[in-house]
Amino acid sequence: MGFNEEVLPSDRLMSNELKEIKENEVVVWVDPLDGTSEVALAVKNKNLALLEQVTVLIGIAYKGSPVAGIIHQPYHSTSGRTVWAIKGCGVHGLTPALGNTQKVVVTTRSHLSESVSSALEALKTKNLADNVEKVGGAGFKVLKVLEGCAAYVFASAGCKKWDTCAVEAVLTAAGGRLTDISGRELRYEQDVQLNNTGGVLATASWVKHQDYINTIPEEIKNGLPEYSSKK
Numbered sequence: 001m002g003f004n005e006e007v008l009p010s011d012r013l014m015s016n017e018l019k020e021i022k023e024n025e026v027v028v029w030v031d032p033l034d035g036t037s038e039v040a041l042a043v044k045n046k047n048l049a050l051l052e053q054v055t056v057l058i059g060i061a062y063k064g065s066p067v068a069g070i071i072h073q074p075y076h077s078t079s080g081r082t083v084w085a086i087k088g089c090g091v092h093g094l095t096p097a098l099g100n101t102q103k104v105v106v107t108t109r110s111h112l113s114e115s116v117s118s119a120l121e122a123l124k125t126k127n128l129a130d131n132v133e134k135v136g137g138a139g140f141k142v143l144k145v146l147e148g149c150a151a152y153v154f155a156s157a158g159c160k161k162w163d164t165c166a167v168e169a170v171l172t173a174a175g176g177r178l179t180d181i182s183g184r185e186l187r188y189e190q191d192v193q194l195n196n197t198g199g200v201l202a203t204a205s206w207v208k209h210q211d212y213i214n215t216i217p218e219e220i221k222n223g224l225p226e227y228s229s230k231k
């Protein structure tokens with residue numbers, strides 16, 4: 001990727017801050033097919049309803065933080081939809097929910113483990129999860145959070161930076177938050193570890209992210225350390 005230096009510096013409308021961006025400070029994280037297991041299952045079982053859970057994710061990070069994201073959902077309704085956000089410019093393609101009567105938590109459909117189940121049980125006891133829905137894909141789960149679910153909880157490693165960059169940008173623009181399950185920020189520099197080894201916790205704007213972090217037991221958090229090297 002490169003900038004067309006003949007065009008950008010001559011654009012008088014562009015702020016100095018934008019002109020000073022260096023190429024190596026920008027990383028684009030792409031997941032061309034998020035929800036791979038769901039595609040496979042949809043084909044195998046001829047269950048086309050599962051295709052709704054498939055998304056294409058494009059996230060742009062600047063100095064390690066997501067600043068823009070696109071979540072394209074090709075099988076939404078009859079013609080698909082594209083939900084996108086740029087930092088400071090709001091969310092487009094969907095109107096984020098401002099609250100809900102129930103706190104529904106979405107989690108993995110195909111990568112369930114003991115730590116995921118234990119984290120969900122702990123959240124239930126503190127009334128942070130009235131119901132749990134198991135659906136596929138990081139993109140689809142964050143769309144569910146934007147549309148009225150309280151949180152997306154994945155207390156397990158395995159999810160990658162390309163699964164979370166775009167969705168974090170869109171969720172943050174809607175007032176929500178996405179971190180690992182210990183509350184650590186996810187980093188998106190080009191040499192960062194690819195796996196989100198600390199799990200994923202995404203919350204809607206109308207719940208307290210910190211309540212979810214405080215409630216997930218320490219032994220689960222300790223079982224999901226973060227590594228600094230590229231994995």
Ligand SMILES: Nc1ncnc2c1ncn2[C@@H]1O[C@H](COP(=O)(O)O)[C@@H](O)[C@H]1OP(=O)(O)O
Nearest residue numbers: 033034035036108110111136137138158159163
């Ligand atoms: N153990 C794993 N191995 C590979 N990918 C994983 C794993 N766990 C999660 N993911 C990725 O994170 C996304 C969210 O996980 P889940 O649907 O299980 O909640 C998945 O769609 C998958 O991306 P992908 O479908 O692009 O391979």
Ligand SMILES: [Mg+2]
Nearest residue numbers: 031034035163
């Ligand atoms: Mg993916």
